[in-house]
Amino acid sequence: MTHIDDEPQAASEPPRGRRGRRTALIACAVVVVSAVAVVGALGLGGGEDDGPSAPPRAGSLVPVTRATLTERTQVDGQLGYGTEIPLPVKATGTVTWLPEAGTMAERGDTLLRVDDRPVLLLYGSLPMYRDLGLTATASAGGTASGGETSGGDTAEGAAASGERQSDGGTGKAAAASPSAPPTSTGAQVAEATELKGMDVLQFETNLAALGYTGFTVDETFTAKTADAVERWQKSLGVPETGTVGIGDVIYSAGKVRIGRPGVRLGEAVGENALTYTGTARKVVVNASAGDASWAVRGTAVQVQLPDGKSVKGEVASVGRQASAPEGGSGEDGSGQGAATLPVTITIKDQKSVGRLESGPVTVEYVGREVKDVLAVPVAALVALAEGGHGLETADGSFVAVKTGLFADGKVEVSGSAVRAGLKVRIPE
Structure with missing residues (x-):
């Protein structure tokens, strides 16, 4: 009688040839997946088109466009009401x-x-x-004998005419006493003079x-x-x-x-x-004296508040006397400790500041701006073997360009072979 073993037999190992073939197939699959990923990165796949705001992918083609490039710089400032000025108190006595x-x-x-x-x-x-107030002056209005003035009026009548005289103590105008004796000829009479x-x-x-x-x-x-x-x-x-x-x-x-x-x-x-x-909040910036060309009266700036909100500001005044903070110039040449000029920035819409009265802020200004220039993404620039920069066109050739302003992730380019609409490649 044949005995049947209930325990499962261990699976026999595949022949060496089959195992090697299986490893090769896995490697091929990895290569295929990698190739698909590369095709997708180059934009050669059949996926959906990117929206107009989507950044260009590495290796994709982008056109040379005309644009306005604006270089913006940020500096630190302090929000407050400005420097306190002494009031010209001229009163005397005890506070x-x-x-x-x-x-x-x-x-x-x-x-x-x-x-x-x-x-x-x-x-x-x-x-x-x-x-x-009314001031008292003396006039030669002498009287004749008997107390009559040269005009026929008595001294009492002149005093009752309503003219103000200084009382000397309070400065309040008052009439002469009617009981005063008549003035003699040539005597002076006090009269109120208008200031x-x-x-x-x-x-x-x-x-x-x-x-x-x-x-x-x-x-x-x-x-x-x-x-x-x-x-x-x-x-x-x-x-x-x-x-x-x-x-x-x-x-x-x-x-x-x-x-x-x-x-x-x-x-x-x-x-x-x-x-x-003053009652209006303003910003004071200690601008570097060597780089304060932006600080011109009337220049528009943006003021970023501590809560992240941005409000409009305008340069109101620029100090003429430079001052250097303690410590002198920075040893690393970074400009720390360099001479500064106080720049005062006003905020027209005081409500936009909210209830904030003081605190550190960031001021953003336009350092330089170029209009209607040819521009490409900075990533499109390539270094040429002969030196300088160039752009790779759609057919794989390279054209030399001269760079200008770098701003907002773009760069100004110019050259005889560069024109608006030219497709250039962003290197991987």
Whole structure:
């Protein structure tokens, strides 16, 4: 009886010849797959066409086109309100109130209080350089005997005529006492003289803008102007003198943002008692003095904020005095430590900045721009054996080119054999 073994027999190894043949077939398959991949990379396969925005593949043909190339450069900047400037405080006395840093002040607002008297902000370009009010001058209006003036009026009648005189203490106009004895012939009589000047026009313009009218806005400080000043002083809770002292107001070009105070409450006021800036946020760039040709007033730039948002800016001013930071020039010749010029950039749309008040930003400007030039992708350039650069055409030949501006991944090219529409190959 024949015994049948239930355990499976081990598979016998194929002959050596078959094993070698199988290895050869696998190798051929790998070669075929590699060839297909190469064909696909060269764009010779039958796949779908790439969209117009798809980057050219290595080995593909691209046309020479006419384009505008723009070279953009980025530099670091600082967002803020600009350099704080001391307010020209001319009041004398003790500081009794100060505003908080960052406070916005406009026309008619109190900037600080000195001896508990407000120092107010007005708009204008002329500084306050004198008191404004009616001035008293002496005139030779002698009287005849018996107290009659040369014109027949008594001294009392002249005093009651309504002319203003300085009281010497407050500056408020007042009439002469009717009980004063008659002046003798040749005596001088005090009369109110109207002050004139561009500073008067500037002040009256502000007074009218604050709602105190009843006078003609011109270069003459009249009795009607003094009346309006008294009404203004009454609303401020100060003595109604009709005269504005040199330390009562400070002029600026517009609204201001209060900076850090230079004094404390209870200290004597000084010229550096309070600082201010403008109310608009701006950017300051310390541009390299040797590469600041881009910084021209009116030049448009892009400002990238810390949150990644980009806003439009414009060069407003360029400093004329170069300064070098501590440490001097960089040893590696990288330009670190080189002299710089401060460049101020304004941002017209303040709302675009949001609530950000300060912080580091990046400023992008156009360093150089060429228009309507022949251009190809930088990757299309090849190094020629005889030197220089060239382009490979569709038929495999090479044409020499002269390169120009490199920007936006493209390069400006020119040469006798280069024309718009010429197909050139991007090497693998």
